[in-house]
Amino acid sequence: MDFQYRVQAYRIDNDDLHIISSALDEFHAHKQSILDHGARRGKGNKPIDNWHIPKLELMQSIVPSVKCVRVTIQWTADVTEHAHVSEIKTPASASNNNNYDPQICWYLDRAEKCRTFELATSLYESKTHSHGCAEEKSLEVEDGSSDDGDSEISDRKEANLVSKTPGPTRPVTDYFAISARLRTQDPDSIPFPLRSFITDGMAINLSYDPPLRRISVDGAAEKFGLLDLRAALVDFLNREKVYGPSSVHTISGQHWGSSSSTLPFTDLQVWYKMRLQNTAIHDITDILPAQTLFCSPPCETWTLGRYDAAIINVDPHFKWPESGLKGLWSTLLFRVTHKSILGHVVGQLCLLMRPFGKGGVRWSWTDRFLVYVQRFDIAAEDATHLRILRRAKRANGQRLGDVIPLSQVRAFAHLIPHFGQTADNRLTAYNSFEHSSEFYLNKYFDKNTYFALSRSDSPPI
Numbered sequence: 001m002d003f004q005y006r007v008q009a010y011r012i013d014n015d016d017l018h019i020i021s022s023a024l025d026e027f028h029a030h031k032q033s034i035l036d037h038g039a040r041r042g043k044g045n046k047p048i049d050n051w052h053i054p055k056l057e058l059m060q061s062i063v064p065s066v067k068c069v070r071v072t073i074q075w076t077a078d079v080t081e082h083a084h085v086s087e088i089k090t091p092a093s094a095s096n097n098n099n100y101d102p103q104i105c106w107y108l109d110r111a112e113k114c115r116t117f118e119l120a121t122s123l124y125e126s127k128t129h130s131h132g133c134a135e136e137k138s139l140e141v142e143d144g145s146s147d148d149g150d151s152e153i154s155d156r157k158e159a160n161l162v163s164k165t166p167g168p169t170r171p172v173t174d175y176f177a178i179s180a181r182l183r184t185q186d187p188d189s190i191p192f193p194l195r196s197f198i199t200d201g202m203a204i205n206l207s208y209d210p211p212l213r214r215i216s217v218d219g220a221a222e223k224f225g226l227l228d229l230r231a232a233l234v235d236f237l238n239r240e241k242v243y244g245p246s247s248v249h250t251i252s253g254q255h256w257g258s259s260s261s262t263l264p265f266t267d268l269q270v271w272y273k274m275r276l277q278n279t280a281i282h283d284i285t286d287i288l289p290a291q292t293l294f295c296s297p298p299c300e301t302w303t304l305g306r307y308d309a310a311i312i313n314v315d316p317h318f319k320w321p322e323s324g325l326k327g328l329w330s331t332l333l334f335r336v337t338h339k340s341i342l343g344h345v346v347g348q349l350c351l352l353m354r355p356f357g358k359g360g361v362r363w364s365w366t367d368r369f370l371v372y373v374q375r376f377d378i379a380a381e382d383a384t385h386l387r388i389l390r391r392a393k394r395a396n397g398q399r400l401g402d403v404i405p406l407s408q409v410r411a412f413a414h415l416i417p418h419f420g421q422t423a424d425n426r427l428t429a430y431n432s433f434e435h436s437s438e439f440y441l442n443k444y445f446d447k448n449t450y451f452a453l454s455r456s457d458s459p460p461i
Contacts, residue, residue, distance in 0.1 A: 002385065003027070005450045007062055008073050010282035017063050024059055172289050175203035175277045193354075193368060199407040200319065203277040205290065206352075206369065212270035214356065220268050223297050224305070224351050226372055228401065231257035233355075236370070236403040237264070249404040250314045251347055251375040254394070265355040272296035274352060276310075278411055281321050281451045288448065291412040295349040295371070304434040309348050309413040312373060312404065318343035320410040321448075324455030346389055346413050346441060347373035350401065371409065374401035379438060386440045388418055411452070414445040 003023040006016060031051055034040050038047040062072060069075075091107035092100055179196045195206040212220075221229035234257025239249060273294045280286035293308040313320060325344045351372040376389040392400040417427070417436035424435050443453035 001444055002454075003059070005444070005447060006454075007066075008447065009451065010071060010073060012066055012071050017066060021063055172287060173277075174287050175205045175275065175290060176279075176287060178205075179203055197407075200313070200410070201279065201284070202320075202410060203290075204406065204409070205275040205277070206271050210269045210271045210354075212268075214267045215270055216267055217263060217265075220270060220351060220353065224372075226351060226401070228255055228398070229351070229372060229403075230261060230263065231255035232372060232401065232403040233257070233263055233370075234261040248314060248316045248408060249402065251312065251345060251373055251402040251404065252392075252400070263355075265357050267356040269354040269356065271352040274406070274409075276409065276412060278321075278448065281448050293349060293409075293412055295352050302430050304431045306430075307348050307350050307433070309346055309376070309415050309439075310373075311410040311413050312345050312347045312375075313343075313408045313410050314345055315343045320344060321452030321455070325453060344410065346376045346415075348376070349409070350374055352406065369406040370403050371406045372401055372403050374399045376415075376439070384440070386443065389415065389439045389441055391437050411449070412445075414442040414449070415439040416442050 003020060006012075006020050006023070009016060012020075035047075035049055035051075040048045040051075042048045066072060087108065088104065091104040091111075094107055095103040175196050176198060179194070179198045182190055182194050182196055191208060195208055197204055215223070217230055217233065221227060226232075232255060235255055236249065238256065239247065273292055273296065275290040275292055277290040278288050280288060293310060294306045295308065296302065296306045298305045311320060311325070323343055325346075349371055352369065353371070354369050375392040377392045379388045379390040381387050394400050415433070416439060417432045418438040418440055419427075419436070420438070427435055441453070443450050
């Protein structure tokens with residue numbers, strides 16, 4: 001996997017070539033054990049006792065080729081291979097295996113007529129939608145109100161209509177452009193605070209109408225199972241008062257506040273999800289599809305709630321994704337050097353909120369969005385080259401969590417439960433995240449995640 005990801009990089013230097021060669025050497029050093037255990041199998045599940053695969057031999061020439069003709073991604077054959085599938089293989093599979101050429105031509109001719117007919121009918125149906133509805137939909141997208149409620153049904157209807165046309169079913173929504181456009185408009189003409197905004201190279205979008213428009217702090221703590229929510233909010237305000245509203249908050253330490261502490265607000269607005277958009281690590285002009293992160297309370301399907309994990313920045317001197325995950329090694333290094341290296345950590349989003357201020361009470365910070373995050377610490381790294389994360393806990397066994405600004409969230413983190421020797425028989429697809437205490441941090445989730453996480457594969461010295 002490391003070999004396949006790294007050879008597709010848009011920039012490769014001598015260090016990358018060394019890593020690519022090492023990854024290939026590691027495979028060849030251990031490939032015999034795969035044969036010894038009968039893990040390589042072919043048709044009829046019969047074991048294969050050799051590695052006679054031409055592509056494995058071709059891999060040996062990639063490093064010398066890169067030195068001569070630069071990165072391999074520029075020579076990709078994905079387009080022509082895809083065309084071969086859609087124009088040759090698929091039509092041939094519908095034939096009777098005789099006279100391939102005329103049957104393939106007939107198949108393609110009829111497929112083109114079907115697409116033309118569907119395009120004509122979809123254009124006719126689109127005329128039934130008034131321009132007023134289209135303008136209203138555009139404004140909803142700008143302020144983020146298309147995330148919840150009836151708008152999801154409207155989105156599905158629109159997707160079904162667009163799916164009849166050839167080509168991509170839906171363009172990528174550019175929240176960077178939406179956020180930039182909103183900042184230039186008259187403040188009195190748009191809702192405040194902005195539901196779409198840019199922070200440190202990331203675009204964040206929230207729906208205009210939150211699922212919980214007003215709920216008390218204690219009510220939210222009970223609904224989401226966060227017994228220390230009030231204390232965490234008190235600590236957040238104290239840190240803001242000492243270090244200023246532009247400070248970057250960490251997720252550690254003991255709560256100095258208590259469940260009886262007084263807050264300058266009593267109610268919260270709560271969102272169940274957010275959209276986070278990044279740019280490609282090798283080309284910041286390439287806008288990636290937005291990733292939806294959930295932080296919703298228990299429901300009929302998700303009986304323990306649905307809370308996604310994310311990369312959190314906890315030190316302004318480090319930038320995502322350039323610096324990678326500096327800081328995940330801090331737990332291990334502290335045991336040896338007693339030094340704490342911060343940067344980025346992985347945390348679970350548990351509550352996305354915006355406080356309502358009391359009338360006549362001065363705020364020590366500007367109106368913005370907050371999130372309660374429970375932290376993970378790195379426990380080890382096994383033979384899979386994946387980090388194993390463990391839930392950080394306080395001395396009393398309670399999960400360690402803190403309130404931080406939403407602007408410190410950087411990217412989605414894909415975690416896989418680490419079961420160990422035996423798995424809990426209570427685990428299902430909807431509760432495994434809450435019943436598990438250890439997780440793999442999956443750096444192979446996509447190429448962007450891989451290259452970012454690979455920049456901190458080795459612990460800092």
